[in-house]
Amino acid sequence: MAKVLMKGNEAVGKAAIEAGCRYFFGYPITPQSEVPEYLSSELPKVGGTFVQAESEVAAINMVYGAAAAGARVLTSSSSPGVALKQEGIGYISNASLPAVIINMMRGGPGLGTIQPGQADYNMAVKGGSNGDYHNVVLAPASVQEAVDMVMEAFDIADMYGTPVIVLADGLIGQMMEPVEFNYVRREGIPEKTWALTGKGKGERHNIKNLVIDPDDCEAWNHEHFEVYERILANEEAWEDYLMEDAEYAFVSYGTASRVVRTAIGYLRAEGYKVGMIRPKTLWPFPQKAFDKWNGQVKKYLDVEMSMGQMVPDVAYACNDKNKVVFHGRTGGNVPTVDEVVAFAKEIMGGDK
């Protein structure tokens, strides 16, 4: 398929359709409103259904229903709206249902700002709902990657029976880049034999969320964590950027990683041996990347559009919190290349 120039928010909508999603339930919020706007006109053209819900709370519970009914289903929102969806995400997770949630993050907390941010890392990666659970969290750094990850998110969700969050930000949602759509369905996605379809002549399907006996509830949790073990083993994804000889490694994802990439160009030109581990999955966090490079990396330079929410994960992954330094902007601001270069030089000193 030839490349087309598309705005991020519309491209992720098209990506969902390409991946076979025919149901969207959502609520307008800046800076992601083009997702529901796009899908409100495009889904009906392919026999799909768009519902503008009365709230994010309702939207995620519509997703719960549609997922239980066996459909590929999407919702999207931005930070405060995703905060509202947390209850439903927990229910979907507990019921082992597949669903895809896009978060075009903006600055927070609370109503915050409408400019891009990455301060929902904890909400997505650490679980913003109650109980022991994980979301798979994918972090695209371009419109093309957002498209690819939305498509992949549906496969991962179906593969493991879990919600998958595509954690982008307002900048990726709002900018235009050339994209192409090449969805190839993964092998081995199980059939949805559990879906609510009316029992017909067969056994009835009963999707539960309350497991009132503590032993049963604990066993239920352990079943989820067996699935998480498989996800940890199979789904870690990251990009090594100029890591072969790197003595200093940025750790950055999404929009912040774009700035870092440019900064690395300037630093390399000055002779610094610096590269980047760019997590593409935030959960599972790419431990294997750190295992691979930890021996040669002196410091990890964590750059985020938050107050450092990823830092504990980097420290854990490299097994030395003293190796981790942080530079971030928050509240809707994006770090500049100059400030990232200056930050890196301060850390590296003259160590080339």
Added chain:
Amino acid sequence: MAVVFEKTKALTDAKLHYCPGCAHGIVHRLVAEVLEEMGEVENTIACVPVGCAVFANNYFNFDAIQCAHGRAPATATGIKRVHPDKVVMTYQGDGDLASIGTCEIVHAAARGEKITTIFINNGIYGMTGGQMAPTTLPGMKATTAKAGRDPKINGNPLRVSEMLATLTGPAYIERVSVSTPAQVTAAKKAIRKAFEIQKQGLGFTFIEVVSSCPTNWGLTPVKAMEFVREKMIPYYPLGVFKDITAEEGK
């Protein structure tokens, strides 16, 4: 010798966990009997609430899902949009529907979602142990209104059927009760009409059942049914609040 009444096969063999005399069991049976008589048991998906009826999915012998508190109408919306040919219902209590889930029920009704909601109004929180509900009557005692509900402090109860009847989306709204055999018969007829209208695709259908909670009301089951007739029904009058099939006939 002929059997004139036996348990419907649209209920499972599971023993109901409800307290003695709780009318949930009566309404479960009516829903199940109607679906069996309509031949829709194999075609139905139930969305059950948080509240005493959270285990209704163990009793209905058809597909079911346990929903988040108050969100059953949203979850039912998701299911119905995926399976427009199935019968989709929600079964909700007054805390679930008329307090935490007010937003979801109003908008499902406003959208005219082609689902059927069975709303059990017994004026109290049962599962959590007798706290004030949005439908607790003025003066009625609750563990969070120990001297009785004082409208000056706690506000006044919601009349949900009347509220929803102001909307365009609903096709059928009726309030029934199950405190006498005659009321049970009438309630079954209403539930059947609601499901039939859903099958016809005419819009949102809503049956409110004025019910009892002997345990949390502190009454015997028989006295609780008297309370339904003497106190609840005067505040929550029985009747049809919306029926577009009758309007069309005019």
Added chain:
Amino acid sequence: MAKGKVTINEVICKGCGLCVSVCPKNVLALSTTKINPAGYNPAEMVSEDCIACTSCAKMCPDCAITVEKLD
């Protein structure tokens, strides 16, 4: 001569007494001698005047009642 017969599933009956309260012929009563496994006194037939009207079964929250019409 009885026109009907009520069979109570004594194991699932919770002794709520709603059936007793609505029987137009006072055919039913809660047992004063039996206690079921859940600890309730189940309802039982105490007279032969049943007319198979099914009022008791309609009110039973536990589907514990089967009603038969006798020829």
